[in-house]
Amino acid sequence: DSGVTQTPKHLITATGQRVTLRCSPRSGDLSVYWYQQSLDQGLQFLIQYYNGEERAKGNILERFSAQQFPDLHSELNLSSLELGDSALYFCASSAGTGGTSGVTDTQYFGPGTRLTVL
Amino acid sequence: KNEVEQSPQNLTAQEGEFITINCSYSVGISALHWLQQHPGGGIVSLFMLSSGKKKHGRLIATINIQEKHSSLHITASHPRDSAVYICAVRGRSGGSNYKLTFGKGTLLTVNP
Numbered sequence: 001d002s003g004v005t006q007t008p009k010h011l012i013t014a015t016g017q018r019v020t021l022r023c024s025p026r027s028g029d030l031s032v033y034w035y036q037q038s039l040d041q042g043l044q045f046l047i048q049y050y051n052g053e054e055r056a057k058g059n060i061l062e063r064f065s066a067q068q069f070p071d072l073h074s075e076l077n078l079s080s081l082e083l084g085d086s087a088l089y090f091c092a093s094s095a096g097t098g099g100t101s102g103v104t105d106t107q108y109f110g111p112g113t114r115l116t117v118l
Numbered sequence: 119k120n121e122v123e124q125s126p127q128n129l130t131a132q133e134g135e136f137i138t139i140n141c142s143y144s145v146g147i148s149a150l151h152w153l154q155q156h157p158g159g160g161i162v163s164l165f166m167l168s169s170g171k172k173k174h175g176r177l178i179a180t181i182n183i184q185e186k187h188s189s190l191h192i193t194a195s196h197p198r199d200s201a202v203y204i205c206a207v208r209g210r211s212g213g214s215n216y217k218l219t220f221g222k223g224t225l226l227t228v229n230p
Contacts (some may be wrong), residue, residue, distance in 0.1 A: 002162075033218075042220055042221075042222050042223065043204060043206070043220040043223075044220065045217055045218045045219070045220075056217050057217075058217050058218070088159060090161060092161075092163075105166065106163050106166060107151070107163050108163065109153075109160070109161040109162065109163065111159070111160055112159055112160070112161075114159075
């Protein structure tokens with residue numbers, strides 16, 4: 001158990017709908033990262049938040065948005081869903097900002113949310 | 119060409135064998151991660167490297183910054199090591215400093 005929780009575990013929805021995925025980081029971790037894993041694209045970094053602020057952006061579609069709340073949990077919102085959005089969505093957390101600066105900043109991954117868009 | 123290339127894509131070994139998985143990258147990086155993903159889907163971060171070598175139990179990770187290459191070694195492999203091993207690099211400059219780019223993974227199967 002990594003200490004990172006994600007809800008829900010599974011989500012089945014229809015095209016055009018909107019869903020919200022939730023992530024609670026490990027106690028004390030300030031960074032939250034979101035990743036998408038699909039069969040054809042592999043793992044892709046979507047976005048990182050550090051202490052409530054967006055820190056880095058990856059291949060996140062405009063239909064997707066995220067935020068990190070004052071209690072440090074994070075939500076990933078996916079809207080106007082398409083069949084191709086079906087994937088595993090992982091959240092990870094780390095203690096620091098994720099940069100090196102000589103500091104080991106291990107990322108701890110949650111169990112993932114499997115999204116199926118029909 | 120992908121920024122991060124792993125080899126081999128698939129690897130089958132007998133229990134007890136020494137395993138090597140390779141990762142090459144084409145961009146400047148600030149750090150390299152090795153991740154393990156089990157068949158159930160869970161991901162575990164094994165190592166983060168910015169230079170040299172790290173060891174944890176039977177796992178050893180090395181990185182050569184000049185050659186833009188990293189290796190993950192497993193000594194005395196065991197069936198429970200069967201998993202997908204993923205290499206990921208973190209950019210070095212400007213806005214890409216915190217972005218992780220992933221290799222496609224190496225599927226390791228260790229037979230008893």
